[in-house]
Amino acid sequence: MQIIDAANLDYRAVNETLRSAKTDCTIKGCCGQRFIAAGMSDRNLTIEGIPGNALGAYLNNASITVKANAQDAVGDTMNEGKILIHGNIGDAAGYAMRGGKIYVQGNAGYRAGIHMKACKEKFPVMIIGGCTGSFLGEYQAGGLIIVLGLHKDHKRIVGNFPCTGMHGGKMFLRGSCEDIAFPSQVTARCAAPEDLAEIREYLSEYCEDFGHSVDKLLSAPFTVITPDSKNPYNQMYVAN
Amino acid sequence: MKIEGQVRIPSGCAVSAVISKDGNKMSGEMITNSMKPMHDRSNGLGGGFAGYGIYPAYKEFYAFHMFFDSRDRRKECEAYLKERFEIVQSEIMPTRKIPAITDEPIIWRYFAAPLKSVLVSLQVDEKEFVARTVMKINTEMDGVYVFSSGKNMGAFKAVGFPEDVGVFYKLEEYEGYSWTAHGRYPTNTPGWWGGAHPFTLLDYSIVHNGEISSYDANRRFIEMFGYKCTLQTDTEVITYIMDYLLRVQGLTLDEAAGVIAAPFWSTIAAKKDADDQRKHTYLRTMFANLLITGPFSIVLGFEGGLMALNDRLKLRSMVVGEKDDRVFIASEEAAVRTMEPDVETVWSPAGGEPVIIKVKEGAF
Numbered sequence: 001m002q003i004i005d006a007a008n009l010d011y012r013a014v015n016e017t018l019r020s021a022k023t024d025c026t027i028k029g030c031c032g033q034r035f036i037a038a039g040m041s042d043r044n045l046t047i048e049g050i051p052g053n054a055l056g057a058y059l060n061n062a063s064i065t066v067k068a069n070a071q072d073a074v075g076d077t078m079n080e081g082k083i084l085i086h087g088n089i090g091d092a093a094g095y096a097m098r099g100g101k102i103y104v105q106g107n108a109g110y111r112a113g114i115h116m117k118a119c120k121e122k123f124p125v126m127i128i129g130g131c132t133g134s135f136l137g138e139y140q141a142g143g144l145i146i147v148l149g150l151h152k153d154h155k156r157i158v159g160n161f162p163c164t165g166m167h168g169g170k171m172f173l174r175g176s177c178e179d180i181a182f183p184s185q186v187t188a189r190c191a192a193p194e195d196l197a198e199i200r201e202y203l204s205e206y207c208e209d210f211g212h213s214v215d216k217l218l219s220a221p222f223t224v225i226t227p228d229s230k231n232p233y234n235q236m237y238v239a240n
Numbered sequence: 241m242k243i244e245g246q247v248r249i250p251s252g253c254a255v256s257a258v259i260s261k262d263g264n265k266m267s268g269e270m271i272t273n274s275m276k277p278m279h280d281r282s283n284g285l286g287g288g289f290a291g292y293g294i295y296p297a298y299k300e301f302y303a304f305h306m307f308f309d310s311r312d313r314r315k316e317c318e319a320y321l322k323e324r325f326e327i328v329q330s331e332i333m334p335t336r337k338i339p340a341i342t343d344e345p346i347i348w349r350y351f352a353a354p355l356k357s358v359l360v361s362l363q364v365d366e367k368e369f370v371a372r373t374v375m376k377i378n379t380e381m382d383g384v385y386v387f388s389s390g391k392n393m394g395a396f397k398a399v400g401f402p403e404d405v406g407v408f409y410k411l412e413e414y415e416g417y418s419w420t421a422h423g424r425y426p427t428n429t430p431g432w433w434g435g436a437h438p439f440t441l442l443d444y445s446i447v448h449n450g451e452i453s454s455y456d457a458n459r460r461f462i463e464m465f466g467y468k469c470t471l472q473t474d475t476e477v478i479t480y481i482m483d484y485l486l487r488v489q490g491l492t493l494d495e496a497a498g499v500i501a502a503p504f505w506s507t508i509a510a511k512k513d514a515d516d517q518r519k520h521t522y523l524r525t526m527f528a529n530l531l532i533t534g535p536f537s538i539v540l541g542f543e544g545g546l547m548a549l550n551d552r553l554k555l556r557s558m559v560v561g562e563k564d565d566r567v568f569i570a571s572e573e574a575a576v577r578t579m580e581p582d583v584e585t586v587w588s589p590a591g592g593e594p595v596i597i598k599v600k601e602g603a604f
Contacts, residue, residue: 011280019486032277032574050574052277069586071572090573090588091557110554133590158400159590160507172497181510 006030011052018045027051027074031073037062041081053090056083059100074111075102078124090144091133097143098123101202105210106151108132116169118142127206137225141168144206148174148200148217156180167227172199177223185232191222249261252425253449254402255280255558255573256541258579259418260564263603265293268411269298270579271419275402275573278423283450285431286424287405288397290388290445291416292440293604299392301328301351302370307433309347309383317384319375324373325352325435333409340404345433350508366443367487374441379468387435390443393543396423397436405436417604420541422447429472439471439479443543446482448475449556449571450536461529462568475538481530482540489573493547494541495519497594501552539569554591559585567597 001125002021006014007029018025018040030049037045038054040062042052047055047066054073056064061080069087088106096115099122099220107130114135117123124143131149137160147210149157157173163186173180173190182188196218207214244421256274269280269289275287283477295303304321308314322328322452333347352367357523362369372387393416397410402423422437428451429435438445452458452474459469465488469479478500485496502524511517524531535555548569550558561568561576561583567582568576576583589595 004486031577034280037350048579050572052572052574069573071574086585088588090559112592113363133588135553 001026003028003054006033006049009033011035036066045158056081059083061100062117069106071193078102079122088130092125094126097126098122099124101204101205102126103209107127108147111135111138113140113143113145113171114138115141116143116145118169127202129206129210131155132162134161135164136162137166137169137171138163139165139167140171143169144172144199144202145169145221146172146174146202150212157184163227165233166225167232169226170198171225173219173223173225174220175223176221184223186227188223188225189225195224196222227239245392249406250427251575252281252283253421254575255278255421255447255537255539256276256570257418257447257541257546257576258566258578259597259599260344261566261597261599261603262601263293263417263599265417265461265482266419267418268406268409268414268416271517272403272411273572274422274568274575275406275423275576276581278570278572279401281399281404281425281571282423283425283431284397284401286397286422286436287400287402287420288395288424288436288438288447289402289406289409289411289535290393290395290420290440290447291411291414292393292419292443292541292543294394294414295351295392298329298351300352302389302500303394304349304350304352305333305352305394305396306388307385307387307390307541308348311346313381313383314346315347317381318337320377320381321350321352321373324369325350326352329566331452334383334413335408336410338404338408339424341398341400341408341410344398349388353589371483375466376469378470387434388440390445390543392443392557393443393541395438395445396498397433397438399431399436401432413557417599418546420445420539420546422449426473428474428563431568432472434471435473437473437475438541439473439476441479441483442487443541444479444482444486446475446479448478448536448538449567450551451534452477452532452536453534454532457529457591458532466583469487478536478538481532485527485530486542487553493545493596495595497547497592498523498593499530500532500569501549501592502531504554537571545596546604547597548589548595550589550591550593552592557588559586559588560595569595 012031024044026046032052034052041060043062059081065084071088073091074093077096078100080099082101087103091109093112097118108128110133120234127146153159158226329351398405437447455474485491508520536551537556537558562585
């Protein structure tokens with residue numbers, strides 16, 4: 001285990017130190033340095049302070065724990081591994097991720113899970129403990145997005161226009177979602193026991209990470225959203 | 241320098257701001273430092289600041305900050321000003337020579353009040369007269385630019401990285417109840433001294449991260465009301481739009497936000513509060529040409545307050561934090577934490593949701 005003091009280091013220096021360490025690391029005093037652990041494999045990393053944008057971009061099976069909030073584009077184009085955030089995350093989390101896990105204790109900003117996709121054996125999972133901003137799962141093409149709406153403070157669990165352009169994958173929102181307007185190309189229905197069985201494994205892991213009870217979480221109804229067909233936007237722009 | 245068309249630069253930019261609701265004064269050092277963790281959002285082609293409450297000794301006078309290309313231009317402009325204003329103080333802007341900032345124009349500041357006789361003969365109020373004077377100078381006098389024209393406030397801007405611009409203008413020597421800052425990464429227009437942010441008119445100032453898709457539609461509309469866009473950067477039009485909506489039309493800040501970042505018609509149709517729905521329908525219909533499309537996060541500074549606003553799709557980032565009497569706004573939380581490591585509440589406003597902070601009455 002190596003400690004890296006990030007105070008007064010720019011993003012290049014932090015990342016070079018991290019890459020040359022070849023062991024598990026803790027970054028202390030992080031303040032906005034970008035691209036931390038980009039493309040990193042086989043390593044455990046803990047971050048104290050605020051990591052900059054594109055934390056864990058192209059992540060390749062390293063494990064990152066952030067003990068505070070994170071900024072925009074967490075896990076951009078992530079391939080494998082796990083990012084655990086003990087706080088909130090900014091906009092466009094998990095942009096085009098195709099594998100790995102992003103588990104967030106608090107809220108997510110706009111466009112969480114935008115263009116998330118699955119690929120062969122790769123299956124990305126994003127779980128947000130609180131609420132999310134608008135355009136959740138925009139253009140989602142694969143994988144799993146779960147939003148729990150814990151500590152939501154009378155807010156809606158997601159903002160406006162969730163699932164816009166969704167054409168693959170699944171989304172689970174905890175609650176009956178009567179106050180949420182979904183686009184016409186997706187179907188939102190009450191999750192059946194077999195749907196919930198699909199997510200139990202991931203939820204159990206999440207509960208272990210953040211100290212919740214999985215049975216209590218699952219005691220509330222969930223809404224599951226899927227696209228209507230493989231190509232729901234066939235004639236949206238041109239009649240072909 | 242190559243301009244857009246010859247070279248394409250990807251978008252970036254950083255904004256940052258702080259205000260004390262109790263009107264407590266803060267030096268410009270903190271806001272300068274807040275730009276350091278966001279260094280890579282700028283590319284050295286523009287940085288700037290606006291400070292409010294910084295000229296208490298001259299608070300009754302308009303503070304004109306000006307760039308001149310040459311001494312002759314300055315003499316010519318001073319002669320013009322003297323026919324219209326009582327100038328109580330004129331001086332070279334205090335700056336510090338540093339290697340990071342080069343090729344500066346001649347920078348002066350004037351504290352002045354419009355001559356009563358001129359106001360009477362033109363039959364306009366003081367603010368309208370000052371606004372018209374700024375437009376006239378910026379449009380008609382080659383090599384002369386007014387880049388700040390409010391009372392008890394001032395803009396400071398240059399070509400360079402923002403943290404260097406703060407040092408160049410000795411901002412640590414000023415004390416204000418609010419500050420805004422900008423680091424520029426010009427996308428469509430050249431990086432030059434007049435094109436750095438903030439863009440100001442009277443006491444309104446705008447710092448902006450983004451790119452206005454509707455620029456020309458907005459410009460054509462606002463130029464019908466006597467404004468002229470001369471500074472070659474899209475942000476300039478936002479400043480004039482805010483002056484028009486707030487000062488000329490008398491809209492509230494909330495209403496002005498409802499014009500420039502209007503909700504989608506579908507969002508308006510889904511509103512449950514009928515009065516709110518009528519208001520938004522009215523604002524979108526009445527000021528359709530002032531809807532600003534494209535990505536933006538802006539901070540508007542004005543006498544006694546700040547307003548932060550994102551475009552309705554929220555295509556740019558912005559976080560707000562609070563601690564005691566102070567509110568912090570920035571493109572990144574790292575900048576907020578640089579100003580106040582122990583900031584207590586941190587949140588991201590939704591797209592089109594204005595965050596308005598005012599200094600309490602009598603404290604500025």
